Amino acid sequence: MSRLTQVLLEYHERSKHRVNRYAPGPGGLDWATQPDPFRVFQGTPRIALPLVADTLVTRYNDLRCGTLPPAQRFSIHTLAILFELSLGLSACKSYGAQRWSLRCNPSSGNLHPTEGYLLCPTLPGLSGGVYHYLSRDHVLERRAEVDDPRWTEAFSGGGILVGISSIHWREAWKYGMRAWRYCQHDCGHAIAAVSYAAAALGWQTRLVEAAADDALAAALGLDRREDFWAAEPEVPDALLWIGNPEAQPDPKCLRTALNKAHWYGYANQLSAGHESWPDIDSIHRATHKSRTREPSSLNPEPHLWAGTPAVDLSFARIARQRRSAMNFDGTTRITTAAFFAMLACLLVRSDTPPWNTLMSPVAVHPALLVHRVDDLEPGLYVLVRHSGALPSLKQAMRPEWLWQKIGPDYLPLYFLLPYDLRAVAKLICCHQDIAADSCFALGMLANFEIALKQPWRYRHLFWECGILGQVLYLEAEASGARATGIGCFFDDQMHAMLGIKDHAWQSLYHFTVGGAMLDQRLSTFAPYEV
Structure with missing residues (x-):
């Protein structure tokens, strides 16, 4: 058994809840250190996104049956819909003096460790570069301005990239050692939420599975220590290509094109205090991904479709x-x-x-x-x-x-x-x-x-x-x-x-x-x- 496999098994066993004892946790909630649910990059240019999701006429039943509408063109208008209906706020709740937000992508304890990023060429209403999506305000924070022809070339097949990252501390504050598991659940929820919203705009989505974690961190700017000096670290999770499935850009090319990019902003500190969870750090290292081959195309088994939902909603x-x-x-x-x-x-x-x-x-x-x-x-x-x-x-x-x-x-x-x-x-x-x-x-x-x-x-x-x-x-x-x-x-x-x-x-x-x-x-x- 390899060392990494041993670390994985140890984490998996130690993070299990058992009838006679629960997985190691904080023991109580320190409300003074509850993390801010919104990551903000101070000092970045902000691009306000229009609230236009209600103009989308796609029915949910069409999506679940695989009947996608004609693909809309990529623009600030359609990207606003994509982010609003996948990673955006869905409602606000209040009880007494307390008020909190809900989002379209679910999260354990409504703690939301997941962050979303956009990598795109120049589009109508939007310059090419790297952006962080701030769901609180429905804005894109411009993290990187790219002036390199290789960036434009990488997107020549037509499409955009959505990056997903996690801030483990947001979950660990409440759930301790088991929080890493919940961050992965939430990443899966976010992947699906983006896929559904993209399909509602007529777009196909593919996980860029070959991408290495280091290349993804560089593309999203998560390896820039100077931008996170006082902030909780983010770790890269997934990169989603939205567009022609056969025209995915090479993450290594994107990384090269970003070598001379101009980066903006620094991450806010989410919490006044932290409790260290070495087991989370260990499993994060053990599951670190290097570049791998893109998997061959999936050939699903044929299934007939039957059944319609009780409620036909948009x-x-x-x-x-x-x-x-x-x-x-x-x-x-x-x-x-x-x-x-x-x-x-x-x-x-x-x-x-x-x-x-x-x-x-x-x-x-x-x-x-x-x-x-x-x-x-x-x-x-x-x-x-x-x-x-x-x-x-x-x-x-x-x-x-x-x-x-x-x-x-x-x-x-x-x-x-x-x-x-x-x-x-x-x-x-x-x-x-x-x-x-x-x-x-x-x-x-x-x-x-x-x-x-x-x-x-x-x-x-x-x-x-x-x-x-x-x-x-x-x-x-x-x-x-x-x-x-x-x-x-x-x-x-x-x-x-x-x-x-x-x-x-x-x-x-x-x-x-x-x-x-x-x-x-x-x-x-x-x-x-x-």
Whole structure:
């Protein structure tokens, strides 16, 4: 076993919640050091983006069926829509004297470790360069002015790049050691949010998987220590190419073109004090990614499409009304048609958001604890998102499971155990009622051997879980229900229930969908003052 693999396994085991003890955390919340949820680069030129998302007519149901509108041209107008409906604010909430923002991209604890960047050539209304998106004000902060023909040449195929980074301290302040996991979930949510918003504008999105972390840090300006001297560090996560999938620029060329760029601004300090989490630093180093080959094109299995959502909403509306449920009523039921339609959207279909971002093979499969779905027996089910995983999943789990194919022919859904699992779901999810009061809960089983062979793919497993979560968030809204991600769960309690005894498969994220109970004490306001 390599040293990096050993570090990865040690972090994975130590960051697990267990019935008799939780993963190392801060022990209490020091409100005096709560991080600012908005990174600002002081001293940068700012470009105000228009609030024009309501002019977008794309329907959500068209996107989920893979019917994209004609591609709009890249401009400050269309980029404003892209960022508003992916990383922008969706609403403001208040309770008494407290007021806080919600965003289109979900986040553990609404702490938002994820930051977004734009790399673009000169476009109508926007100069070429590197920009940071400040969601609080819906503005682009110009970080780098590039005057190099190689920059223009890199974008000659037509398109833009969106960079995603994380500030680990924002999550570690509340969640301690396990926070690194949540940052990766949130990166996956953000990837999916960008993919959906881009598709609503007629654009395809691809993860630039070959990019090395060092090249990405340089392209986003995150390696410029002089700009972060008093601020919490950001680490690079992902680079998304939006445009012609065959015309991706080479990140190394972008880095070269930035050698003589003029950079603006310095990062604000988010918190007055910090607690060091060496385990987060260790797993960050262990999963550092060098340049790799671009994966071959993904060939998804053919699946027939069936089912339409209960509510036909515009994408702009559904993106902004997405919420994380705090409590479920314990009585709401959904139809089998709605349930099967949700699961169908979790299957990979090329050129359909958000799965168009990924070229790597499917690695995550949901194990579902069904409670309240009409005409479906309560119990344990597994959605095998790729048929090649079926033998390994069967071998890893209890030999007495039924593995009975159920539902429409196009849906690879298997019935394992008829049983009322509400109490089990509650126990596994850190004794939270929301897992038992839902229509269904699920754990996302990842092919962990992928990470053991290539440690940097540990991050990608969490990203895939976050992408699945974003699909469930939007599908729940379209069905008239609501969803929430659950990062607090007893990892090995889930494995024990399934019969998993080794590291071949590991549960990395939990989720639940049901009828939300709204807190009438909260007031809701528009996110931006027009």
